[in-house]
Amino acid sequence: MSEKRQILKVENVTMQFGGVVAVNDLNLEVEEGEIVAIIGPNGAGKTTAFNVITGVYAPSNGRVYFDEKCVVENHPHGKQKKLYMGENADAYSRVLEPTPDQLTKLGMARTFQNIRLWKSMTVFDNVLIAKHLHRSSNLFTAAFRGNRKEEQRQRQEVDELLEVVGLTDVRDELATSLPYGKQRRLEIARALAANPKLLLLDEPAAGMNPQETQELTRFIGEIRDRFQVTILLIEHHMDLVMDISDRIYVLDFGKLIAQGTPAEIQSNEKVIDAYLGVVDDAENT
Amino acid sequence: MTETKSRRASWLALLLILLFWAAVILLDQIIKPTDKLYMLLTVLQKGSVYALAAVSMNLLNGYTGLFSLGHAGFMLVGAYTYAIFTIPSTARDTVYQYYNAAIRVSFPEIFSGALGGFGTVLGVALAVILAGLMAAILAYLIGLPVLRLKSDYLAIATLGFAEIVRAVFQWSKLGPITNGSNLLKSFARTSTFKLSIGEMSISLSTFVPVLIATLSITVIVLIVNSTYGRAFKAIRDDEVAAEAMGINLARHKMLSFVTSSFFAGVAGATMAMVLSIAQANNFKSAMTYEILLMVVLGGIGSISGSVMGSMLFVAASEWWLRGLDSGRFLGINAPGVFRNGFRLVVFSVVIMIVVLFFRKGIMGERELPDLFRKRKKPAVKEATE
Numbered sequence: 001m002s003e004k005r006q007i008l009k010v011e012n013v014t015m016q017f018g019g020v021v022a023v024n025d026l027n028l029e030v031e032e033g034e035i036v037a038i039i040g041p042n043g044a045g046k047t048t049a050f051n052v053i054t055g056v057y058a059p060s061n062g063r064v065y066f067d068e069k070c071v072v073e074n075h076p077h078g079k080q081k082k083l084y085m086g087e088n089a090d091a092y093s094r095v096l097e098p099t100p101d102q103l104t105k106l107g108m109a110r111t112f113q114n115i116r117l118w119k120s121m122t123v124f125d126n127v128l129i130a131k132h133l134h135r136s137s138n139l140f141t142a143a144f145r146g147n148r149k150e151e152q153r154q155r156q157e158v159d160e161l162l163e164v165v166g167l168t169d170v171r172d173e174l175a176t177s178l179p180y181g182k183q184r185r186l187e188i189a190r191a192l193a194a195n196p197k198l199l200l201l202d203e204p205a206a207g208m209n210p211q212e213t214q215e216l217t218r219f220i221g222e223i224r225d226r227f228q229v230t231i232l233l234i235e236h237h238m239d240l241v242m243d244i245s246d247r248i249y250v251l252d253f254g255k256l257i258a259q260g261t262p263a264e265i266q267s268n269e270k271v272i273d274a275y276l277g278v279v280d281d282a283e284n285t
Numbered sequence: 286m287t288e289t290k291s292r293r294a295s296w297l298a299l300l301l302i303l304l305f306w307a308a309v310i311l312l313d314q315i316i317k318p319t320d321k322l323y324m325l326l327t328v329l330q331k332g333s334v335y336a337l338a339a340v341s342m343n344l345l346n347g348y349t350g351l352f353s354l355g356h357a358g359f360m361l362v363g364a365y366t367y368a369i370f371t372i373p374s375t376a377r378d379t380v381y382q383y384y385n386a387a388i389r390v391s392f393p394e395i396f397s398g399a400l401g402g403f404g405t406v407l408g409v410a411l412a413v414i415l416a417g418l419m420a421a422i423l424a425y426l427i428g429l430p431v432l433r434l435k436s437d438y439l440a441i442a443t444l445g446f447a448e449i450v451r452a453v454f455q456w457s458k459l460g461p462i463t464n465g466s467n468l469l470k471s472f473a474r475t476s477t478f479k480l481s482i483g484e485m486s487i488s489l490s491t492f493v494p495v496l497i498a499t500l501s502i503t504v505i506v507l508i509v510n511s512t513y514g515r516a517f518k519a520i521r522d523d524e525v526a527a528e529a530m531g532i533n534l535a536r537h538k539m540l541s542f543v544t545s546s547f548f549a550g551v552a553g554a555t556m557a558m559v560l561s562i563a564q565a566n567n568f569k570s571a572m573t574y575e576i577l578l579m580v581v582l583g584g585i586g587s588i589s590g591s592v593m594g595s596m597l598f599v600a601a602s603e604w605w606l607r608g609l610d611s612g613r614f615l616g617i618n619a620p621g622v623f624r625n626g627f628r629l630v631v632f633s634v635v636i637m638i639v640v641l642f643f644r645k646g647i648m649g650e651r652e653l654p655d656l657f658r659k660r661k662k663p664a665v666k667e668a669t670e
Contacts, residue, residue, distance in 0.1 A: 054529065104531035112529075118522035120586075120650065121515075129519045132512050133531030139540055142511040143504060151512065194531055 005032040006068055007198050007230045013062030014086035015048050022048040024254040025087045035231045037241045040251035041275050046234045050202055054110050058097040061086055066106055072096055105133055109196035111187040113203045117175040123167055123186055126175045127158045130193035165189040181212045201233040205240050217243050302499055313491045324604040326491045333498035334556045335595035339579040340502050340588050341548035347586040349541040350521030352440045354573050358447025359546040361568035362423055363416035363553025368469040368563040370412045376471035387461035393473055409473050413554045420550025421543045428542045444570055454565040474561035497555050501548050506588055517541050584646030589653035
């Protein structure tokens with residue numbers, strides 16, 4: 001069997017805000033077709049890591065490879081040079097800071113911890129806009145309907161996608177009028193509409209009850225198989241994480257403290273001390 | 286929406302526009318300057334200019350969520366460009382009486398030489414398009430630094446640039462081009478547009494501004510309903526999400542800004558055509574506020590709202606409330622109260638009432654066709670719940 005393609009590689013990434021090192025020397029790898037979870041206590045730097053990967057923040061130091069190409073790179077320079085408190089300060093020399101939309105174009109799509117749907121638009125339009133980045137039209141051809149074929153194809157694709165994720169019945173409702181669970185689902189559908197290779201889910205089960213969480217767990221598994229997409233997710237619901245993840249990374253105070261399969265993580269002393277202990281209690285009650 | 290349904294809707298829209306055009310041409314022939322209803326034509330002329338200006342501002346402020354107040358500046362550029370390139374050579378020296386006119390081109394003259402009457406129309410059309418392009422180019426240059434700003438800061442920066450533009454156009458060193466602080470006149474204006482078929486001469490003085498406005502607004506509607514329009518709305522609703530979904534913010538904001546300014550330039554050119562003069566002093570920031578008011582009255586994010594807002598605004602200020610200034614209003618004769626300036630007092634009160642009680646404007650975010658469509662919706666919803 002040949003080596004699987006590496007979709008994402010984060011190399012020595014440090015993110016420092018003023019005097020706070022939110023992510024410290026993070027290394028992680030995600031292979032094609034995997035579901036990988038990042039867990040850790042609140043404030044461990046999980047979302048910051050996400051924001052670095054998706055281009056919202058430029059890291060203070062380090063590199064991010066996407067699909068075996070270096071897409072983000074930075075090193076402490078200018079004012080940062082003196083203030084930098086992380087490691088590997090001299091390892092890199094280039095500055096490569098793409099904007100989030102450029103990374104999305106390469107094949108990354110994400111959801112947000114606090115749902116960010118376009119409020120004034122319908123479910124259908126919310127998903128349709130994600131197709132905008134694959135357009136071949138410019139403003140003129142789009143205005144005078146030179147892209148009619150493309151538009152029709154996109155609309156059809158969106159309808160098919162809504163069918164798959166089970167939102168067809170609310171197609172023409174306003175996005176914000178949906179119940180919470182469906183809004184989450186819609187956000188995932190919107191991300192999928194961009195045809196990503198890597199899907200990043202930031203706490204997809206936040207605020208969900210056990211039953212909804214179970215549904216979501218199944219849903220994420222289905223997505224992976226159906227759309228052949230690699231998934232990186234942040235989550236606090238351990239049932240979900242242990243159920244579907246192939247591998248888990250554990251962060252604490254911005255540092256990676258463990259990595260491995262769910263079974264390995266569950267028996268890791270360090271992880272139980274820092275984080276999982278709480279979950280055990282919750283499960284016993 | 287199904288394909289056949291949307292196609293039927295576009296045919297219906299086209300039919301309504303054609304009917305409207307026919308009605309405008311007809312009214313123009315029937316109503317004589319001495320008639321009381323003549324005011325209706327003035328309102329239609331000025332109203333369509335303001336409608337176009339308001340809709341183009343809505344594209345930027347309402348659909349893309351960029352709060353810009355530079356509209357008067359772009360209209361000024363449009364008005365001047367149009368005026369300069371349509372002044373006939375015979376009138377040029379009287380217009381530029383204090384300067385030596387630098388631009389000695391008149392589009393209608395160039396083309397009418399070879400093509401006759403059609404050439405004049407072509408020349409005027411080209412001048413209008415050039416007016417839009419000049420405004421768009423200026424918008425691009427201003428947009429490079431300014432579009433990095435957000436909300437109020439953007440508003441202040443664009444307001445400042447608009448004032449700078451006005452000052453530059455009045456600068457005496459640029460006199461050979463802009464005629465300094467003197468006005469430009471004698472160029473092709475609406476009252477001279479006539480269609481002659483044999484003996485009959487049909488006046489097009491109201492139709493031309495209405496035509497320009499409807500065509501431009503149609504293009505804006507098409508843009509708003511295209512994939513780019515949806516991207517603009519996404520930026521307005523949530524910039525972070527829009528960027529995360531692959532929408533290049535800088536590029537799309539610039540597109541919206543430049544397009545909006547292009548149509549502001551066209552509106553400026555049309556305004557020059559209607560007023561038959563172009564003077565920088567008319568394009569003060571107060572004009573931007575007036576247009577903003579029309580947008581707000583009609584409903585931010587509604588194109589039909591902007592059109593209604595501007596028509597009502599122009600009708601009220603030019604026609605219905607005129608009596609408040611001239612001593613006699615609604616049959617009441619009170620020259621002591623109804624004198625110069627009282628109209629503005631009443632007008633402000635009306636606006637305050639509208640803003641207090643119709644917070645989303647006349648239309649909110651709906652369009653005219655929605656009013657006929659939405660009726661059925663609640664019934665369906667009840668059934669599913």
